Amino acid sequence: MLSFALVHLHPSSSPNPQFHFPHKNQILPIQSLNFSPFTVIPTKLLSKPSFSRLLSSVSSSSLVADDFQVELGRLLSLLPEEMRRGVSEHPEYSNLIEVVMDLGRKPLARFPSGDFILSDQPITLGDLQQATSQVGDFAVDNRAGISRTLHRISAIRNRKGAIIGLTCRVGRAISGSANSLRDLVKDGASLLLIGPPGVGKTTIIRDIARMLANDYRKRVMIVDTSNEIGGDGDIPHAGIGNARRMQVPHNDMQHKVLIEAVENHMPQVIVIDEIGTKLEAMAASTIAQRGIQLVATAHGVTIENLVMNPALEMLVGGVQSVTLGDEEASRRRVQKSVLERKGPSSFSCGVEIISKAELRVHPDLEATVDAILAGLLLAEKDVTQNMKFAR
Numbered sequence: 108m109l110s111f112a113l114v115h116l117h118p119s120s121s122p123n124p125q126f127h128f129p130h131k132n133q134i135l136p137i138q139s140l141n142f143s144p145f146t147v148i149p150t151k152l153l154s155k156p157s158f159s160r161l162l163s164s165v166s167s168s169s170l171v172a173d174d175f176q177v178e179l180g181r182l183l184s185l186l187p188e189e190m191r192r193g194v195s196e197h198p199e200y201s202n203l204i205e206v207v208m209d210l211g212r213k214p215l216a217r218f219p220s221g222d223f224i225l226s227d228q229p230i231t232l233g234d235l236q237q238a239t240s241q242v243g244d245f246a247v248d249n250r251a252g253i254s255r256t257l258h259r260i261s262a263i264r265n266r267k268g269a270i271i272g273l274t275c276r277v278g279r280a281i282s283g284s285a286n287s288l289r290d291l292v293k294d295g296a297s298l299l300l301i302g303p304p305g306v307g308k309t310t311i312i313r314d315i316a317r318m319l320a321n322d323y324r325k326r327v328m329i330v331d332t333s334n335e336i337g338g339d340g341d342i343p344h345a346g347i348g349n350a351r352r353m354q355v356p357h358n359d360m361q362h363k364v365l366i367e368a369v370e371n372h373m374p375q376v377i378v379i380d381e382i383g384t385k386l387e388a389m390a391a392s393t394i395a396q397r398g399i400q401l402v403a404t405a406h407g408v409t410i411e412n413l414v415m416n417p418a419l420e421m422l423v424g425g426v427q428s429v430t431l432g433d434e435e436a437s438r439r440r441v442q443k444s445v446l447e448r449k450g451p452s453s454f455s456c457g458v459e460i461i462s463k464a465e466l467r468v469h470p471d472l473e474a475t476v477d478a479i480l481a482g483l484l485l486a487e488k489d490v491t492q493n494m495k496f497a498r
C-alpha cells in the first residue's frame with residue numbers, strides 16, 4: 108500500500124495546517140503549529156515520537172541571510188548598473204531566481220511572482236562580455252560559476268560558438284531545507300529525489316550532505332558533476348558543511364568519478380546531482396550494492412516517469428516482462444504477460460519534489476514501483492487531486 112500524507116502548511120492557502128490522509132479521505136487539523144511551506148510526510152513517520160520534532164524543524168528552516176546577501180551582490184556585480192539597480196529596488200529582491208540576458212532583447216529578472224523587465228535598453232555584446240569576463244570558464248555543458256558561490260551562469264551560443272545569451276541563476280544554501288527528510292536520511296535510507304528543472308533538488312541534497320556530515324558525523328562524498336552542490340572553485344561553499352566534494356572534469360565521466368570516490372575515499376554516503384544516463388545509473392547501483400548510503404537526484408516528475416525511462420529504470424530495480432502460466436494469471440486476475448520489477452532498487456526511498464513548498468515521500472520505493480507496474484495507481488491519483496485542491 109502506498110503510504111503517505113499530504114500536510115498543508117502554506118500560509119496563503121491554509122492558515123491552519125492540516126494533515127490529509129488521501130487514501131482514507133481523512134483531514135485532521137493541526138493546532139498551534141506555525142509552518143510556512145507545506146509538505147508531504149509518509150504516514151509511517153506520523154506514528155513516531157520523533158515526528159513532532161520533525162514538524163517543528165520545518166518551521167525552523169532558515170537562510171543564512173548575511174552571507175547570502177554578500178553572495179547575491181557578487182552575482183549582481185556581473186550586471187550593468189541600471190540592471191543592478193532594477194533588481195535591488197525590486198520588492199522581491201532577496202527571492203530573485205534568475206537574470207536572463209539575451210542579445211538585442213530587454214533583460215529580465217525572474218522572481219517567484221513572475222518576470223520583471225530590468226531595463227528598456229536591449230542587451231549588447233558588451234554587456235554579455237562584461238558579465239562573462241567575471242565568471243569562471245564555461246565547461247562543455249555551457250555552465251560556469253562564480254568562485255565560492257552557488258550561482259550558475261549558463262550560456263547560449265550562436266552557431267559559431269559566440270555567447271549570445273546568459274541565464275544567471277541565483278544559488279542559495281538553505282540550511283533546514285531538508286529537515287522534513289531528516290528522519291529518513293538519519294536512519295541510513297538511500298534517497299532518490301526527482302522533480303522538474305529548477306524545483307529545488309540541488310538545494311535539498313546540498314542540505315542533506317551538510318546534515319549527514321555535520322549533524323550525524325558521516326563521511327560524506329559529493330560527486331559534483333556541474334559544481335552546483337559545492338559551488339564553483341576549488342574550495343567548496345560552506346553550505347556543504349564538512350562533506351567532501353569531488354569535481355567531475357567532464358559530464359561523461361560522472362560514472363567513473365563515482366566509482367573512484369568509493370574505491371579511494373572510503374565514503375559512508377555518496378551524494379550525486381543529476382543521474383541522467385544508463386552508465387551513471389549502473390554506477391549508482393554498483394555503489395548501492397556495496398552498502399553505501401546514496402542520495403541522488405534525477406529529472407522526472409513522478410516515480411512512474413523513472414519506471415518508464417529506459418536509461419533510468421535501473422535506479423528503481425529495472426522492469427521486465429514476465430509470462431505467467433494460465434493458473435497463476437487467473438489467480439492474480441491479470442493477463443498472461445505482466446510487467447515486474449527485475450531486482451532490488453538502488454534506493455530505499457523516493458521523493459517527488461512537486462514545488463518549492465511541497466514534496467511527496469515514497470518511504471518504500473520498491474512497493475511504489477511494484478504498485479505502478481501492477482497498475483495500482485489509485486492512491487496516487489487521489490493525492491494528485493488533493494494537491495490541486497491544496498494550491
Ligand SMILES: Nc1ncnc2c1ncn2[C@@H]1O[C@H](COP(=O)(O)OP(=O)(O)OP(=O)(O)O)[C@@H](O)[C@H]1O
Pocket residue numbers: 203204205276277278279281284302303304305306307308309310311463
Ligand atoms: N526552498 C527554497 N526557497 C527559495 N528558493 C529556493 C528554494 N529551493 C531552491 N530555491 C532556488 O530555486 C532555484 C533552483 O534551485 P535548484 O538549483 O536547487 O533546483 P534544481 O531542481 O536542482 O534545478 P535543476 O534541475 O535545473 O538543476 C535556485 O535559485 C535556488 O536558490
